[in-house]
Amino acid sequence: MxxxxxxxxxxxxxxxxxxxxxxxxxxxxxxxxxxxxxxxxxxxxxxxxxxxxxxxxxxxxxxxxxxxxxxxxxxxxxxxxxxxxxxxxxxxxxxxxxxxxxxxxxxxxxxxxxxxxxxxxxxxxxxxxxxxxxxxxxxxxxxKTREPTEWDFITQREREVLKLVAEGYKNKEIAEMLHVSCKTVEKHRSNIMSKLGVHNVAALTTYAIDRGLVKVKS
CATH class of the missing domain: 3.40.50.2300 (Response regulator)
Structure with missing residues (x-):
């Protein structure tokens, strides 16, 4: 096997x-x-x-x-x-x-x-x-009825974009990796920020680390 x-x-x-x-x-x-x-x-x-x-x-x-x-x-x-x-x-x-x-x-x-x-x-x-x-x-x-969090409203594709943004990749690089257009990546980033209530990459990165999507390098 x-x-x-x-x-x-x-x-x-x-x-x-x-x-x-x-x-x-x-x-x-x-x-x-x-x-x-x-x-x-x-x-x-x-x-x-x-x-x-x-x-x-x-x-x-x-x-x-x-x-x-x-x-x-x-x-x-x-x-x-x-x-x-x-x-x-x-x-x-x-x-x-x-x-x-x-x-x-x-x-x-x-x-x-x-x-x-x-x-x-x-x-x-x-x-x-x-x-x-x-x-x-x-x-x-x-x-039981669980109270949904903001994480529940982020799609699988948005989670992938969030991880890549937090790892430092630019929109063009992310678009190439995921085989989508830059405009699509930008739309995903906008949606993520709106859903999480954040306004910059630093806040997105902090959230991704807290969720375990990205590990802090020692």
Missing amino acids: KVVIALAPQMLREFLSSCLKEAESFALTVVAELEDGMEAISAVHEHAPDLLILGLALPRLSGISVINAVHPRHPDMKILVLTDYVDDLYVLEAFQAGANGYCIKDSSMDEMLLAIESVLAGDKFLSPGITAGVLGGYMEAHE
Whole structure:
């Protein structure tokens, strides 16, 4: 079976790849290793892997955007999210987009391998440390009326534009990456600012960092 690993940092990605190659319980071939969201989409379309191991905080496109892009075309591919985000909303967004498992980066290698085995077998997987919180969040989101926030009104495309703006890309660069016109990007930026009630790039960047779309480089 083929595996694509789209994950940062590089050390973790290479370590996981090495472990998969040596694991006797799996017959897995790592066909691509990368840490960029757009490259992840290209790799999935090129290799049609059986398993995608995916981080959420990727450059250019977030892991959620990657899932939304590849899941419709590769519905049988298993997707295991490997991240340090433990907030219920991230977990719920990942599963709603099409993820099969959600594992925390600081899990033991045995737990990561168990996560891989579980999703390949067709089961859902949640790291034990977040299961209780996710169940609570799921109940709140689906059985109670939740007061919507401004985030709920931002479309998936607008979230992609917001992330790229926060990463410092110009309108022309964003237009080229997303295969749209500059005017479309400008419209998205205007809509985002209106919905969030902000008026400059600095405020957009701060919001993107707070939402976990962009990580502050140390």
